[in-house]
Structure formats: C-alpha cells, structure tokens
Amino acid sequence: MAYWENADHSWTQDSKRLINTPSQKNKELFFYIQEVGYFKAFQPYYTERENLPSFLMKFTLSGSGKLSYLGKEYVLEEGTVFLIDCRHYQHYKTISKEPWEMDWIHFYGGNSIPLFQEFIKDGSSIFHTKTSPKENVIHHLVHRLIQEQEAINARTEFKSSILIHELLNELILQKYELDFAVEDIPDFVIKLKEFLNNHFKETLTLGDLENRFHLNKYQLNKEFSKYIGIPPIEYLINKKISYAKDLLRYTSSSIKDISLEIGIENFAYFSRLFKMKTGMTPTFYRRQG
Template sequence: MSYWEKANHSWSQDSIRYINTPSEKSKELFYYVQEIGYFKASRPYFTERENLPSFLMKFTHSGKGCLAYKNQKYILEAGDIFFIDCMDYQHYQTISEEPWEMYWVHFYGGNSELFYQEFMKNGSNVFHSNTANLENPIHLILRQLLHVQENRHAQTDFQSSVLLHQLLNELLIQKNQLDFTYEEIPDYVLAMKAFIDRQFKESLSMEQLEKQFHINKYQLNREFSRFIGQPPINYQINKKISFAKDLLRYSDQSIQEIALELGWDNFAYFSRLFKKKTGLTPGVYRKIG
C-alpha cells in the first residue's frame, strides 16, 4: 500500500521544523533524523497518515492532544509521551483551547524496530513521565537534537545518531520505571541477589526463594526483574553460563565435569542451554575462547 497523508498545519510562527534527507552512508550506519520540530499547534491542527516508513516520538509540553492509533484513543497532556510506527494508521490533533505545545522527531535506522518492539511489550504506545518537563531527560535530548540540526556539518549525523540512541534508551528507562538510584533498590532485592550469587550452583526455585525471604514469589519475581533487569531464575542461569565460560577457557575440567559442578547431571541439556545462551556449543566455545 502507498503512503498517504492529510493534515492541517495550524502551528505558530515561532514553531520550528527541520526536514532532512540522509545520505546512503548515514542510512546504513546510523539512527537518523527524518524530521524534527517544536510546535505550538492550535486547533484545528491534525495529522492523519499511513504507510510512512518512520518512527515518531512526541513529547507533550503543554496543552492537550489526542492520538488515535491501533484502535485506541489517548488524551495527551503535559508530560505524556507517545512512540508509534508510522506504517500503521494514525491520527493526532489538538483538542485544547490553548495550543498543543510539543517536541517531536521522526527517525529511522539502527535498531529502531527492536527498540519499538521492546517499548510495546506492555501494549501501550503512550506513557506519562513523572519527571518535571524542564528537567526531563527526554525533553533535554529532543532539544539537543533540534540544536544540532540548526547548523549542519560533517559531524551532525554522528551526533544525531548518538542522541537518538540515548533517546530510545531513555524511553525504555522511563516507561518501565527504571529511572531509580542504587539506593532506591529494596533491601530484600539486594539480599536475594547476594543469595543467588552465593548459591548459584545449586538448584533454586521461586518457591524456595519465597520461603527464604518470606515474600510472595510473584512480588519477588516482579521486583527483582524491575531492579536487576531479569527474573531471579534467569539471573541464576546466566550466572551459571558465565561461570561455565570461565571454566571452559581457563581450566582443564571436562565439559561433563563442568556441567556436574553447576548442578546439571544431564550433559545434553547443559550443551543445549549453553548453545541457546551463547550461540556456540561448549566444545566449540572452548576451542575458540
């Protein structure tokens, strides 16, 4: 299907918009900006389109907008952020009496698609940032991206790619509420991590961890995943695989002995799991390690 778009361009004279045509090298190497801007858009501003090979991220600074996307409608207020794939039908518009003030960027390239898939794991294209607008890292990155487009030179595409990658990381951090300090990690999560670090060679289950820490296993799994980055059992398995790598490279133990030391008496299972995690069998890893 071909690209189409309808729009009303009721934005203020002090709005900013840059349209870029990246070089073939930039498209091959980088995340790249297609269009970027800062708008104060009054009613009846709207955009309706489909089949545009682009990702769009929009940060609402003030006023209100409405996004219709994938059979959902979202009301967008200050601090709300949306991230969409513009190949799918979309319609967004100003709905407040005052202008809808927003920063936005169309971009493509790099691992944009994978970041989008990760962003969409909870099924929502929109989230609200709890960080004050002027201090929000997403807001600051967008302003930096705008600034580097003003006077383009040989470094601009490099700088834009770095900033877009930072932006995508920050989107995941804020949406998944990962913007915490080490001091904010609950003591029981740190204690559980230390316990697994000590006992990783043993057989562990969520039921055992529940009894050990006297906290519901579902809460343990959820909070450990949030603060450590993966579920407890996955964390333990990855610790085992990392230890196996060390032994394969720097010891004379046989592969069977390594599997037994890590609590796996099924050598075939160990080999399959090792290959799944590393892409190599233990024997091949030992040869090239």
C-alpha cells in the first residue's frame, strides 16, 4: 500500500524541524535521521499516516498528547516516551490546553528493526521515564542530534549514527529499568553468578539453584535475568559452550570427552546444543579453528 499522511502543523515559532536526505552510501552504512526536531504544538496539531518506512520516537517534555496505534490509545503525559513503526497506521495529537512540548526523531537504517523489536518485546510501544524530562539522557541525545544537523560537516552522518544507536540503547535501558549502578545488583545475584562461574562443569537445574540459595526459582530467574541479562540456566549453558570452544580449538580432546568435561553426558545432545548456540557442529568449529 502507498504512503499517505494528513496533518495540522500548529506549532510555535521556536519549534524546530530538520529534514535530512541521506546519501545511498549513508543508508547502507548507518543509522540515519530522516527528520528530527523539538516542538511546542498547540491544538489542533495532529498527524495521521500509514505505510511510511520509518521509526518515530517522541518524548513528552510538558503538556500532553494522545496516540492511537495498533488499535490502542495512549495519553502522552510529561515524561512519556513512545517508539513506533510508521508503516502501521498512527494518529497523534495535542490534547492539553497548553502546547504539547516534545522531542522527536524519525530514523531508519542500521539495526533499527531488531532494536525496535527488543524495545517492544513486552508488547508496549510506550513507557514513562523516572527522571525529570529535561534532565533525562533521552532529551540530551535528541538535542545533540539536532545540533549535528544544524552544523553539517563530513563527520555528521558518522556521529549521528552513533547517537541514534546510543538513543535506542538508552530507550531500552530505561524502559526495562536496566540503567542501574553495579552497586544496585543484589548480593544473591552476584553470589549466584560466582557460583555458576565456578561450577559450570556440573549438571545443575533451576531447582538445584533454588535449594542452594533458598529463594523461589521464579524470583531467582527474574532477578538474575534483570541484572545479568539472561536467565541463570542460559548463563550456565553459555559458560559450558564457551569452555567447549576453548577445548575444541586448543586441545586434541575428543568431542565426547569435551562433552563429559562440561557436564553433558549425552554426546548427541551436546552436539545439537553446540550447533544451536554457534550455528556450527563441534567438528566443523574445530576445523574452522
């Protein structure tokens, strides 16, 4: 289907809208800006569109707006962020009496699609930030991108790509509350990680870890995943596979012995697991090394 758009451009004179036309080379190499800006948009400001190959992020600084997207409606209050795929129908508008003040960016390219999928893995396109909007890293990153577009030079596309990537990472970190300090990691998570590092050659289940650490296995799984990035059993498997890689490359041990060394008695299962994790059989990996 063809792209279409309807809109009312009711925004203040101090609003900014910068449109970029990247070269084909930049499209192939980088994350790239399509448009970026800062708006104070008053009623009856709105936009509705469909089938635009672009991702759109808006961050509400003050006032409020309303988004209709994928059959749902969201009120966009101060501190609210949305990130959407503009190929799907969307409609957003100002609903507050005062202007809806926002940072925004249309972008594409690079790893936009998988990072967008990571952002929406919980089924939601929005979240609410915890810090004051104008002190938030998201706000500062968008304004750095605006500054780059206002003073274009030979490095602009390189720097803009890095900033877009940083922005997407920041959106994911803040949405899933991963922007924590190392000292915030609970002691039991640190101890569990150390235990897995020291005992990865053993055969362990989530039930074994539950009994050892005297915590509900669901809590163990949730908290370890939050702070380490993956569940404890997946972490254990990754340690086993990493060690198996080392043995395959730098020793002459048989594949069966390596399987037993890392605590997997079923040689066929080890081969399937290794291929699932690396895309190669143990034999092929050894030959490539």
